Amino acid sequence: MTEPGKQPSPASGRTPYVPRKISGPVLMGVVPGQPLAVAHRAAELAYSLGVKLVCAYVDVTTYLAEEPDGRVEARPIDPDGIDDDIEGISATIAAELRAALDGTGVDWSFVTLAGDPARALGRLAESADASVIVVGTRERGLGARLEELLVGSVAVHLTHRQHRPVLVVPLAPHRPQPKAGH
Known part of the structure; x- marks a missing residue:
C-alpha cells in the first residue's frame, strides 16, 4: 500500500499516474432557445x-446514412415532413452565439449535427478529442418532465455512452416556495 500523497514505485508493477495538460476542445451541446448561461x-x-469551444446543435429530424461510395450524409427521418427551416434554426443559433461570444477572446466554432x-x-x-462535454438541463415544467421520462436526459445518455466528463449547467433551478405565514 502506498502512503497518501506518494506515487507507487515502478517496482510495484503499477505505472505511476502522470497528469496530462488538457488540450482538447470544450464541446457544448446547444438547443434552440437555450439560455445563454x-x-x-x-x-x-x-x-x-486555453482551448477552443465547439458549439454543436443536433437536428433530431435527420439521421446519418452511409452512401455506397463511403460518404456519410444527413437525411430527413420523414421526407414528406421536412422542416424547411432547419437551416434557419441553425443560422439563428449561430447568430445568437456570435452575439454572445465574439469579442470574448474565446476561439469558438459552430456545427450542426444529425440524429440522436x-x-x-x-x-x-x-473525433475532436474533446476534453469535456457541456450541456444544459431542461426547462422546468410538466412537458419537460414527461419528455425526460419518455426519452431520457441527453446528459445521462452521454455519461453512459462515452468516457469524457459531462458538465451539466443547471437552468431555472427549483426554488422552494415560502411557507404560508412566514
Missing part, C-alpha cells in the same frame, strides 16, 4: 483551459 459557462471553461443528440455529441467528442 450554458454558453457562458462553456466559454469560461474553454477560456480558463447523445450519440451525435459523443461521436463529435471522440
Whole structure:
C-alpha cells in the first residue's frame, strides 16, 4: 500500500499516474432557445483551459446514412415532413452565439449535427478529442418532465455512452416556495 500523497514505485508493477495538460476542445451541446448561461459557462471553461469551444446543435429530424461510395450524409427521418427551416434554426443559433461570444477572446466554432443528440455529441467528442462535454438541463415544467421520462436526459445518455466528463449547467433551478405565514 502506498502512503497518501506518494506515487507507487515502478517496482510495484503499477505505472505511476502522470497528469496530462488538457488540450482538447470544450464541446457544448446547444438547443434552440437555450439560455445563454450554458454558453457562458462553456466559454469560461474553454477560456480558463486555453482551448477552443465547439458549439454543436443536433437536428433530431435527420439521421446519418452511409452512401455506397463511403460518404456519410444527413437525411430527413420523414421526407414528406421536412422542416424547411432547419437551416434557419441553425443560422439563428449561430447568430445568437456570435452575439454572445465574439469579442470574448474565446476561439469558438459552430456545427450542426444529425440524429440522436447523445450519440451525435459523443461521436463529435471522440473525433475532436474533446476534453469535456457541456450541456444544459431542461426547462422546468410538466412537458419537460414527461419528455425526460419518455426519452431520457441527453446528459445521462452521454455519461453512459462515452468516457469524457459531462458538465451539466443547471437552468431555472427549483426554488422552494415560502411557507404560508412566514
